[in-house]
Amino acid sequence: MTTATESILSAEDIDFQLYDWLKVDELCERPRFADHSREVFDSVLEASEELAKERFATHARKSDLNEPTFDGTAVTLIPEIKSALDQFAGIGLLSATMDENVGGIQLPQTVAKACFAWFQAANIATASYPMLTMANANLLLEYGTEELIEKYVLPELDGRFFGTMCLSEPDVGSSLGDVTTKAVRDPAGGGNAFRVHGTKMWISGGDHELSENIVHLVLARAEGDQPGVKGLSLFLVPKFLVNDDGSLGERNDVVLSGLNHKMGWRGTTNTLLNFGEGAHTPAGSAGAVGYLVGERGKGLACMFHMMNEARIGVGAGAVGLGYHGYLDALRYARDRRQGRPDGAKGSDGEPIPIAEHSDVRRMLLSSKSYVEGGLGLILYAARLLDESETADSEAERDRAALLLDVLTPIVKTWPSVWCLKANDHAIQVLGGAGYTRDHDVEQLYRDNRLNPIHEGTHGIQAKDLLGRKVIMQGGAGLQVLLEQMRETLAEAA
Structure with a gap:
């Protein structure tokens, strides 16, 4: 088994590729990275290596041998996963590349990818949760409204909420034009609110107790829109709704139907999710509350x-x-x-x-x-x-x-x-x-x-x-x- 002192990547190789080949220190001459230096990059790389070896690599085997379990109500994972993820969020890596106005430090993508490689080498299953969350947050920063960013993205960058992407269905893999999940306007929820109904399969990180909330990005077809990929829209569907003051509100109508068991990444929950089956009734009605992200039909x-x-x-x-x-x-x-x-x-x-x-x-x-x-x-x-x-x-x-x-x-x-x-x-x-x-x-x-x-x-x-x-x-x-x-x-x- 790998110990905290053994190498899982080559720091020497990373150093050579970043500085001798890709010249990332020259990026500090650009306005976005003007507050940085090689010393800053090295300190973040060293912190990533240390955390990856000491808190991620050390439970990789345990999470493989002790897969997530589901008792019909909640998912149970070994406690080391949450501890590692809390520390990952605590040193600011979730928002490292993002703008200062959302709490980021505007680290170059090149350096950030090198940092994250340590975690992927150490424990790919645990690293999958922040990988999905960062990509989810980046999409919402690009296409989400100010309200959605305030309520859902900022808590993601703090490590309080995690994110997923929900594309595939039990009978729909890469042929996304055949998606059957539907979205119907929710008159009581405002202009961009819908109720989502359908099933999504193979959703990594789809349910767990590692975070306060889970932000699902769901591909669905709004009622009346054309068939095929040009009729698909994207919806933010949270596990829990969020109140105007940022506190958690009602449980949304998103239900874990079961866990899939993969040959690898066993510490990552992989799920079958039902949206809008009526197990929960937010605002007194069945249907998972979802908010349109970007333009309708451009999902x-x-x-x-x-x-x-x-x-x-x-x-x-x-x-x-x-x-x-x-x-x-x-x-x-x-x-x-x-x-x-x-x-x-x-x-x-x-x-x-x-x-x-x-x-x-x-x-x-x-x-x-x-x-x-x-x-x-x-x-x-x-x-x-x-x-x-x-x-x-x-x-x-x-x-x-x-x-x-x-x-x-x-x-x-x-x-x-x-x-x-x-x-x-x-x-x-x-x-x-x-x-x-x-x-x-x-x-x-x-x-x-x-x-x-x-x-x-x-x-x-x-x-x-x-x-x-x-x-x-x-x-x-x-x-x-x-x-x-x-x-x-x-x-x-």
Whole structure:
């Protein structure tokens, strides 16, 4: 089992990629990051590493062996999860990249992604709660009304509320145009209030007692709107309604129907949720109270704000798990002595570390290339996001946004394939020990095997890349990608 003193990522690699390659300290010259310095970035990175090792990694195995339980009323999780999340919120990481006017410190996305990689490497299941909450809050800051931001986003950034995304249904996965969840106007609730009725499946973090409230973002079709994706709208549907003074109000008509049991991420509740079944009657009526977010009929476009962030988060999680597995295998291979050097006869000499055997070296070097390359891809995408928001000229911002658009399905998919391969190699390096629960690598593989499916399979990402991203704006995004590749090849030559 990983201890608080063992490495789960490489601080040296992160330091090299942030400063020697991506030059993040140069971002401090821009107005948004003017209050920061390399010393500030280093202190946040060090605090993240320390908290991830001491409070996240230390219960990863326990949460895997003690899955959430549901007694028909409440979900029970091991207490270490809430303790870790409270400390995560307590050092301000939930709002780290956000504007000062909502309590953020305006940390660059590149640095924040590097910080969060420590938590994903340490314990992907516990890290999923803040990952979803931050993406949920970012969407609402972009599209929500001032009232929704005040009532729901600010408590999220304090760690009092957590967030989810509710897209899939029992019979609807990636074909979101077939969503059957309905929304009907609620005359008593004001202009943007609706009552939502339907069932959502595979909702990570959909119910728990880790926070005071859960903010669901739900794709549904408002009554009378057209079929297909163009008829979908997005609704904020909280577990508890919030009063005008910020206190919790009535229980909303959102009910946990059951828990799903995945092969990995076992500390993350994964749920089947019923909206509007009548188990609760807010304001005396059945139906889950939901508030329209963004324009009616533009729900999927709004949801892509969270989905794209989640896709990058999935890729980053795959890197963290792969890196952790690689380092575990490397430690084992250096310590485990077995066999003699090639060419030795019989039992001549002492057994050598298995890291010196050519096939083990092949697997370790392959894994090293996958995880270091994956980390580079994630941090490069984050640097593009910083460029798209803060570059000096509009042309530079547009170019970065275009390149990030093209790369997003790749950022999700490539690490999910090849960093999972690093976990596969780690099991193989450990041999018979690798598939026992006495070592982390067995769980790390199971945890990472979910990522090729999370937020859209490889096939879905390929359709997005070739069917949308490559041809958008007459192929402009692909052209920018090719230009960047040529520039990099020229530098390497």
